[in-house]
Amino acid sequence: MVAVLLPIHIAAGAVALAAALVAVATAKGAVRHVRAGRVYVAAMTVVCVSAVSLALLGADVVLLLVAVFSFYLVFAGWRFARNASGRAHAADWTAAAIMGLTGLGMWGYGAMLLLRGHPQWVALAVFGFIAVALSAVDLCYHRARRRSAAERIARHLTNMLAGTIATVTAIVVVNVNTRPAWLAWIMPTIIITPLIVWWNRRVHRGKDWQKGSTRLLPNRAGSSPR
Numbered sequence: 001m002v003a004v005l006l007p008i009h010i011a012a013g014a015v016a017l018a019a020a021l022v023a024v025a026t027a028k029g030a031v032r033h034v035r036a037g038r039v040y041v042a043a044m045t046v047v048c049v050s051a052v053s054l055a056l057l058g059a060d061v062v063l064l065l066v067a068v069f070s071f072y073l074v075f076a077g078w079r080f081a082r083n084a085s086g087r088a089h090a091a092d093w094t095a096a097a098i099m100g101l102t103g104l105g106m107w108g109y110g111a112m113l114l115l116r117g118h119p120q121w122v123a124l125a126v127f128g129f130i131a132v133a134l135s136a137v138d139l140c141y142h143r144a145r146r147r148s149a150a151e152r153i154a155r156h157l158t159n160m161l162a163g164t165i166a167t168v169t170a171i172v173v174v175n176v177n178t179r180p181a182w183l184a185w186i187m188p189t190i191i192i193t194p195l196i197v198w199w200n201r202r203v204h205r206g207k208d209w210q211k212g213s214t215r216l217l218p219n220r221a222g223s224s225p226r
Contacts, residue, residue, distance in 0.1 A: 165193075
């Protein structure tokens, strides 16, 4: 079973990374961006499902936690893009809550690894913080009565780019040897997180709106598309 799942997992990861690069490089809300985003979501779904299967077959707790973490990022990012009304549904609340619990699980398992002297505890501590933080921010967004279009798009970009971090991290961990070993786990986060912050600022300033978009982005006046 592993011999079948692993090539599928790797191929889907490669497709997801390529689609993510296209989505990042194209105008937000443009046809090419939307299509690349759809391919990315589909590929990441395959990545996460296969990762869960591989984790269960190999009793790999870290891989299981990272798979759940990654799937939430993609799911939430997709929901923020699609749900122009901004009204949260039960699936949105449930997914955000599971993300928070996953972060707590990362901290708990990371503490166990720390006691055992395993260096991977550093990565779980970092990923756990990201999971809890994103869960809290998304839950606050769902709870808010008034949500601007900029906030919705910022949440979309944040989750999608965080999902890209997870994809790049998996590639780096498998293919790059670093000293200390945990550096490979957090290096993509350190590099890409400033891009997320920068992009969020641009979104809130209205500098990344795609004129004419009917689903993803607002118009120049900042109102949600109809």
